[in-house]
Amino acid sequence: MTSIIVPAREGRAVALAKGRTIRITTPKGAQAADFFAYNANSREEWLSPSHTWVTTFCVRPREGDVFLSRFRRPIARFAKDAAGGIHDYLIAACDQFRYEFFGHQGAHASCAENLILAMRRLGHEIPVVPQPINFFTNSRVESDGRLTSPPNTVPPGAYVEVEALMDLICVVSSCPFDLPREGWAINAPGGPTELVVEVS
Numbered sequence: 001m002t003s004i005i006v007p008a009r010e011g012r013a014v015a016l017a018k019g020r021t022i023r024i025t026t027p028k029g030a031q032a033a034d035f036f037a038y039n040a041n042s043r044e045e046w047l048s049p050s051h052t053w054v055t056t057f058c059v060r061p062r063e064g065d066v067f068l069s070r071f072r073r074p075i076a077r078f079a080k081d082a083a084g085g086i087h088d089y090l091i092a093a094c095d096q097f098r099y100e101f102f103g104h105q106g107a108h109a110s111c112a113e114n115l116i117l118a119m120r121r122l123g124h125e126i127p128v129v130p131q132p133i134n135f136f137t138n139s140r141v142e143s144d145g146r147l148t149s150p151p152n153t154v155p156p157g158a159y160v161e162v163e164a165l166m167d168l169i170c171v172v173s174s175c176p177f178d179l180p181r182e183g184w185a186i187n188a189p190g191g192p193t194e195l196v197v198e199v200s
């Protein structure tokens with residue numbers, strides 16, 4: 001088994017062969033983990049939540065779901081949810097523009113940048129940032145359609161496991177979001193924390 005610490009606010013890429021499983025843990029709890037997966041043989045093909053929704057009929061990932069690529073091929077399976085179903089795949093990866101939109105001045109770490117840097121370390125340039133699965137993210141679609149992100153209740157030690165259905169390159173980002181406001185918390189109040197990634 002390979003174990004990697006993803007430091008707070010950073011991202012890491014790992015190879016995940018078909019049939020292998022990646023476990024992502026939030027040791028301190030309430031830390032959003034942006035998850036991306038690419039076909040290892042073609043970075044043109046990536047996991048796509050919006051293509052998956054129309055087969056699972058749910059805008060929240062649930063244990064047992066088969067995630068599809070943007071070419072509608074099975075790419076990964078949500079093998080184990082030990083985080084109580086508190087996950088999102090509606091919210092785009094945070095990026096520099098988003099932090100500026102929220103009033104931040106100067107450079108800010110982001111999941112988009114973490115993805116680009118993690119893939120670049122493997123020699124891959126990523127021109128488009130796909131929609132991630134945001135594990136451990138407490139978004140809600142209210143009955144009137146409003147999207148909210150109340151305080152994150154994912155407990156310390158919660159984890160998820162995803163099984164590769166083709167050879168993959170996976171990227172996990174410890175979401176650097178630290179500008180909470182009423183109805184939009186994302187991470188723990190104390191700020192971003194590390195994640196643990198294990199491949200078995």
Ligand SMILES: [Zn+2]
Nearest residue numbers: 094111175176
């Ligand atoms: Zn983020």
